Amino acid sequence: MKKLATTFKLFAVISVLMFTACQDDNSDMTQETPVNKVSAADLKKEITSGLKTVPENVQIQINDSKQNLEKYLKNDLQITGITVLGKLSTQKGIQISQDLISDKEQFIAEGNILAPETVKVGKTGTLFSGDQLAETQKGLREAAADQIKTGTDLLEISWNYKGEAFTSLCFYNESGILWDNVFAGLVMMDSRGNSEVSPIDAQAKVSSKWFKEWWTAKWLWGSKRGEIGYQITIYYSGSTVSNVDVSDWGNISLGKAKSESKVTKKTGAYGQCRYALGLCTPTGSLSFNTSNFSVSFSGLGSNIVSNGTKSLYP
Template sequence: MKTLTTSLLWAALAAASLTACQKEQQNLPEPVAQDGNARGLNPLTQMGNARIQGQLDSTIAFGNSNPALNLKLVSYSFRARLDKAADVAAAKARILDAGSVIPVYNRAEDALKANRTPSFELLTLQESTAASKQNTTAIGTVADARTGISSYLDKMVQPGQGQAELVWERNGKRFTSLCLYNEKGLIYDNILANVFTIDNQLKSAAAGEQAKVTASAFTATVLSFDIKWVWGGQRGHITVKHSILYESGRITTNSGTATAWMSVGSADARQRRYVLRNTYAQLTWAYGWATPTGSFSFSYDGSPVKISASVSGVGSKGQGEGIHTIYL
């Protein structure tokens, strides 16, 4: 009997201890906000934030030293996670506030054609809306940046995701942005999602360059470049290739391939056989890409049909088009 009583007592004490631990875990306080150089978060939270921390630290290490951007991430601090629908709504409202800052590119296509990262200015959403309404001639024009951002956030943001406050500096002036993320890293931030760099794998070749055939089956790479995050990681890639077959001194087949992808945004590339002759073949091609604040579209005209690309909206975007020739 004494043994049974002792066993029951120990069981009761163990149950009480387990209940206390569970309550303690359920009522753990939110971590105190820390800047990017402080690591005061508890180990479990650190593990969940590791991906975004790496992206933000890399932005400070690499993006801050890029003279083409002229933009510095000064610090960042973690905020409470989005626990419920009301938190999600508040985060969206903060990002879509008329005073929120967003990068706006002017004549970005010219810089991209010259294999340079284009320059941008920083405007509030209210200012960028006014700017986009002045440019309504492009096909697929986005009415304003807030429309594109709102649509994207509606699809991507949900309870359970994290948020961080980012402090930026440009030309001696500081401003903040709200960064939303999950275990894979960035979901959206007005600055991080709309600033980019370009890494062209064909720096020594022009997109319309002619290529001399040296074999019966020949493929030329028309263009191949990475769209990169401000922290240096690959964000997207676009490739167009042109292939022919020739036999008995004449070209018999003319074809191409085009691939494109981009995260936190969209990208596409098109190609079509343009001209096929005995001694030369031509491929018409075009590509477009844009972040959630911009858009692109393709059009076809002429005989033979030529492909063109148009971009519109604010934020990051790019397009290109041309005709590639392979000759015997």
């Protein structure tokens, strides 16, 4: 009887182990089941007939972009064609658009075409990995969500990058292009910046002098996209400074900007300020460090960062 009981217990244990293993196998199978991905074909189901032809403003932006790409990248990146798709008509269409834009198989671009060595073009999952990939996809989705609404028109742009052909979804309205993964990531920037000094006013009751420095980012078609800068002003009598003011600014379309400034010397032989400025496209991030008064860039993307000190004499 004891032998029978032992045999039964052993059978029960084996049965439990087999049942557990089956559960684990089923669990693994469930986890490995691929999620159905959306495609351009799914998006086209949510599109209705829209503008029959591309608006003049959009066509000018595309034509000017072609010229600038040819001028600065020597045809490494070319626009080879456009196809009008229609108008986004449903909320589901907006959701699919965001999924496609942030998909790791979609092509994106980054860099400053005035510095060709900074330009990168490829699939999101190829250019980024790990946490950077997740942050990039999040940035793309969030930035696009602010631009793509029901009623937005859509076209498909065909590109060629060093012999590799791909397409991007371009969202637009009558005023111009709202979002495109390639246009959003590329900029035209002069890293040297611009500066200006106030004219001399001999008739002024209070002597003052200002100095302004700024950096500008442009769209591929050449119009202004964003700017960061600062201005320091000193008030003086003879050769002695009695007061100092400083201001800063930062802004960009489809991206992020930060600007900070402070006066570090208010009176004496000269005035002085510190400034911390940064500007980047959607796939990057900017942070300000109060301890060393500086802006830093993280992630990948087109960016300008300028931290420094400026002294101004009467």
